[in-house]
Amino acid sequence: MDGSPAVPDGTSTEAVTDFDAIVIGAGVSGLYQLYRLRELGLKVRVFETGTGVGGTWYWNRYPGARFDSESWTYGYSFSQELLDEWDWEEHFAAQPETERYLNYVADKFDLRRDIQCKSRVTAAHYQEDTRSWAVLLEDGRRYTTRLLITAIGVLSAATMPTIPGVASFQGQSCHTHDWPKEPVRFEGKRVAVIGTGATGVQTITEVAKTAGHLTVFQRTPQWCAPLHNATIGQEEMHRIRADYPEIFARCQETYGCFIHATDPRATHEVTPEEREAFWEKLYGEPGFGIWMGNFRDILVDREANKLISNFLARKIRQRVTDPAVAEKLIPNNHGFGTRRVPLESGYFEVYNQPNVQLVDVNETPIERITPTGITTSDAAYAFDIIIYATGFDAITGAFDRIDIRGVDGVSLKEKWKDGPQTFLGILVDGFPNMLMVMGPHAGLGNFPRAAEYSADWVTGLIRFARDRGLTRIEATAVGANAWTDHVLAASEGLLFTEVDSWMTGINRNVEGKQVRRIMRYSGGHPAFRARCEAVAADGYRALALA
Template identity: 65%
Template sequence: MPDPASAATRATGFDAIILGAGIAGMYQLYRLRQLGLTVRVFEAGTGVGGTWYWNRYPGARFDSESYTYGYAFDEALLQDWNWSEHFAAQPETLRYLNHVADRFDLRRDIRFEARVTRAQFDEAAREWEVALEGGETHRARILITAIGPLSAATLPRIPGIEDFRGTSFHTYRWPHEPVDFAGKRVAVIGTGATGVQVIQTIAPQVGQLTVFQRTPNWCTPLHNRPITEDEQARIKAGYPEMFELLRRTPGCYIHDTDPRGTFEVTEAEREAFWERLYSEPGFGIWMANFRDVLTDPKANALFSDFVARKIRQRVKDPATAEKLIPKCHGFGTRRVPQETRFYEAFNLPHVSLVDTRETPIERITAAGIRTSEAEYAFDVIIYATGFDAITGSFDRIEVRGTGGQRLKEHWADGPKTYLGLMSAGFPNLLTIVGPHNASTRCNIPRCIEQNVDWVTGLLRHMQAQGLTRAEATPEAEAEWSAHIEELAAGMLYTQVDSWATGINRNVEGKTVRRILQYQGGAPQYRARCDAVAEQGYAGMTMD
């Protein structure tokens, strides 16, 4: 890589361009500055934060423990920041990320309100040309995507969305100003993780709430609470041990899989263990369960029955309870929403549930929503209808590599990557938190830091060797993609329709299951990436 101060570098614009100023983009900027590179970050929003900038809906908060989620690269930052809750809400998280941007003076290299529409690799110049909305172009040797796995929001394919005369928005595009729900007739479409958080939060505030549900989810209690002063001191003193634990666990959570099998204990021991998990905070119920709950159908069915009993105990109306219990997938085979009195919201007299599998939504009308059975009038419609996950944010940018090939076409039958960080035919393109990457099934900042540090090591190697081009070989890409399929074999989640398997019926063509995630766990993924680096970046051509 050329000296950043050279005339050649100035002529091409930047050494590196980063797409996105969320957790990944900010950290990658910090690391590239340490290499002395000239960097520009293009961010579509008006501020930093990524997920936490866009998702401002009521109830948005962590489902990872706050102190496990923050950046780990700077000890002073860890000691100076105090999280107020075990699972922080969106406003606090956004304040934290703004604090990081200020602390390390990151904004001077970030261009806001700059949406990238196209990226083309110039083979003669060995650099990427990046076009912004409006036609402005910039060039850089290295292009790094930090665009997030859940950033391509999707509206449902229901006729009439534009006809509604009231207020409506997708949760990802929540207004920056407060929304007054007092006395309003409100519809929420969707009961995934976002829908759960919105519903439980606004239910006590609205005049009337109608929830339209297509697929129920297995939801378990978050058990959030404030962090006391004594806890704060213990957390800060214990950061080294905690981060070492996070390096060892498959998902980089403080929860580790129980080594026992479901049927290796007595029924009484099993029930007592599950009762304890249900009463404890966070993802332990998903991540620290018996080792076979996510692979053995019989074990999974038994635990699903346990959670179903909890739902029936908490929802007073038996018919509503049954609608809220998933029948088409087992516990943990889709992401588990963490909730706080979500089920109790349906006990309120002004809250009702419409099962759209029984009575499908036919269209959005000027006044509200019409199903096959009834018409409903609303003042507000909230679309909690999720994302075109993992690959969707890539599909919305026209990325062209060598020979003009499009990344979307290269991935048409499912992603093809090397380490989830590169694709053959797309030189100097590095995809942080991309498909086939451990970070999409992880306490994401922990895996983001691993991704960024590996990319930084690669670029440092290129600097030292005077290299200007790095690309995955087709053979390495094919081997890694086959490895991804092998790791997923036997996992129950691969049999279920969800964003994790590439299914999104709100997006044309996203109806075929694909393996999008690395299933070997973060420690194994980290070891593979480290081995590639130690072998002189095996599986790549560099010159």
């Protein structure tokens, strides 16, 4: 196709809008996208629901919250000054440090003047006659923009469990995503945590240190691996700073933008003794090496996956003193690495404490929340605090919570009801001038590394259109179908597609999210970038530009 279809009759391409671009979200993606759009000289407004910037790191301030990417791979790479000025305190920074970092970025680059906090976007409707978007806030304010850019995160739409009586509890309770800013004390308190995903693992480990008694309600145990966090001294930070070019180059080379590269060997190409020694080495090292730097076949070969899963199971049995409890903590419905691997710091040892009890809700389901606690099929528990670590409506959930309508009023939620359809995870046919930073079917991984690339690509496309006087940017149906087919093909043979998780679109607490879907691109970030760069190099001819 020629990439330059005619302007429809009666369309005004000179419409006056409040902004050239509206960005939804002031987290890692939104802050950087704002920085890049400013470089183009555009009039931009960022709408942020929270009272401050930071996205994930503004909201998730629950006990133990920290990221599992190495800090020095997680920060932005676009500014040498920023790299020179910021000293990371830990190899895996906790939430307060990461929130401080993102606030530092917002101040250093004077981003706040274009960010409007306490502004939840509830609707965005495309206006074909003016080639613009009308954006509605929760408080009733309306704005118009030529470009609508979503930077709303992959895990930002928190979900509560559909358990009867949640609202009846008279003690203190909240979802981990909505943790209060004021400190919560656990000393002498009877505390319940519902959920044992990555958030639950971090929360449980920290709460158990001071709670009077902690009861964990688990449905699905996880294959956790040690984080091995440590502080960073000045001398080490100096060495890291000198290595930044090599660090970021390595992140560009790897499948998930982490520093850990897949081992080129297959599991059965080494002796059992060599294999065990290699896994012991990975288990003792910091970060995702045991997941991202393991043998090349552990996520595609059932026998290889069974062997690494058995290795992790042995570790759990070694670390948990009660054999019956240990068995409950070993997953039996998925293999290691087929869900996102939680990294932990003493999680399994928590269950050796006399003040901690594990309840398997597969054996004794929760029947309801009561004014005083939780009732299961065999017992009534009294609590002072209930913590819901019940996860997110991942990847598409944040989109579903905004009434986004494209050409002819078509609903994005309805269009995606059988699974997302995008072009490069950035554009959607029928939704002109809407661009997604880290949308469904994009290349995911170490988030800032992937988000920077996505925002850069979006910026390049906007520059291309602006320089040519083009005011309508849209994916074609042919292009979106081809990319969706490619995303599906890239996932074939991967064991994670056989597992219920947020990575396959499953959330038992959300209507319509009980069927597995392919939600992300699994071909690796180098392959994703190659596809994106080929489209740009071809003058964006794969798009419908006008």
